[in-house]
Amino acid sequence: MNDRVAIRRILVALDASHQSLAALNAAVLLAEALEAELLGMFVEDVNLVRWAALPFAREVGHATARARPLAGEDLARALRGQAARAQQALARLATGRGVTWSFRVGRGEVAATLLAAAHDTDLVALGATFLSWAAGRRLGSTARAVIGAGARPALLLPAGTRWAPPYVVVYDGSAAARRALSIAEHLVASIQDPRLVIVLVGKADSETIRRELTERLTRGGASAEFRSVARHDPAELVRALRATSPGSLILPVGAPLLTDSAATDRLAALRCAILIVP
Numbered sequence: 411m412n413d414r415v416a417i418r419r420i421l422v423a424l425d426a427s428h429q430s431l432a433a434l435n436a437a438v439l440l441a442e443a444l445e446a447e448l449l450g451m452f453v454e455d456v457n458l459v460r461w462a463a464l465p466f467a468r469e470v471g472h473a474t475a476r477a478r479p480l481a482g483e484d485l486a487r488a489l490r491g492q493a494a495r496a497q498q499a500l501a502r503l504a505t506g507r508g509v510t511w512s513f514r515v516g517r518g519e520v521a522a523t524l525l526a527a528a529h530d531t532d533l534v535a536l537g538a539t540f541l542s543w544a545a546g547r548r549l550g551s552t553a554r555a556v557i558g559a560g561a562r563p564a565l566l567l568p569a570g571t572r573w574a575p576p577y578v579v580v581y582d583g584s585a586a587a588r589r590a591l592s593i594a595e596h597l598v599a600s601i602q603d604p605r606l607v608i609v610l611v612g613k614a615d616s617e618t619i620r621r622e623l624t625e626r627l628t629r630g631g632a633s634a635e636f637r638s639v640a641r642h643d644p645a646e647l648v649r650a651l652r653a654t655s656p657g658s659l660i661l662p663v664g665a666p667l668l669t670d671s672a673a674t675d676r677l678a679a680l681r682c683a684i685l686i687v688p
Contacts, residue, residue: 429537436573521555586662
């Protein structure tokens with residue numbers, strides 16, 4: 411079965427946040443490792459533009475902490491400035507790594523505009539914000555929309571994380587897990603220490619599968635350390651993943667972490683970059 415994943419063009423969502431810069435750094439490293447092109451996109455949020463047009467809209471000055479009327483032209487100027495800074499950061503980082511890049515400004519609903527642009531790409535990278543929600547946390551709406559679309563791999567960079575080893579792959583034997591492993595193989599092929607940690611889940615935890623994966627990785631010049639989770643139990647999987655101290659987690663979309671009501675809490679608790687593969 412051919413489970414090879416070709417990633418030739420990466421879309422990175424850019425805005426004024428620290429998470430956005432982290433996503434850009436990760437996207438540049440991925441593009442370099444995979445010899446892919448990079449498309450940076452800044453979206454002028456149409457909801458924000460509409461809100462600014464309301465007569466009661468106010469902005470609070472950073473230096474004075476005083477509220478003042480929000481003028482549409484001021485917002486437009488601020489958005490242009492943010493887009494220009496995003497493009498400059500993209501140009502600096504991508505050019506420094508020899509990555510081919512392009513930049514686009516769109517206007518509309520942020521998630522819908524990104525998903526429309528993603529049709530011509532193979533992977534979407536974006537900063538991820540975990541918002542407080544009742545007793546737990548809730549992933550930001552844009553990230554949830556990209557994951558929910560399930561059309562292509564999505565790389566999430568929560569605050570304080572970066573795309574870095576050790577690379578940990580959750581493997582349950584599914585088609586998505588095979589694609590996740592394929593991406594991981596491409597990534598470790600470009601670094602000096604080509605080792606993966608593979609967490610085998612459920613029926614995938616067998617000597618036969620360990621042997622098959624070991625042989626496959628060896629042919630590509632990589633190696634793996636195996637961990638086991640006997641059942642499709644999210645809490646048990648989190649404990650196993652924490653024991654690996656992951657820098658970057660490569661997760662098939664059907665993995666236990668993503669299939670229960672507490673998924674977002676568990677993703678936030680891992681504190682690492684997360685690549686979700688459909």
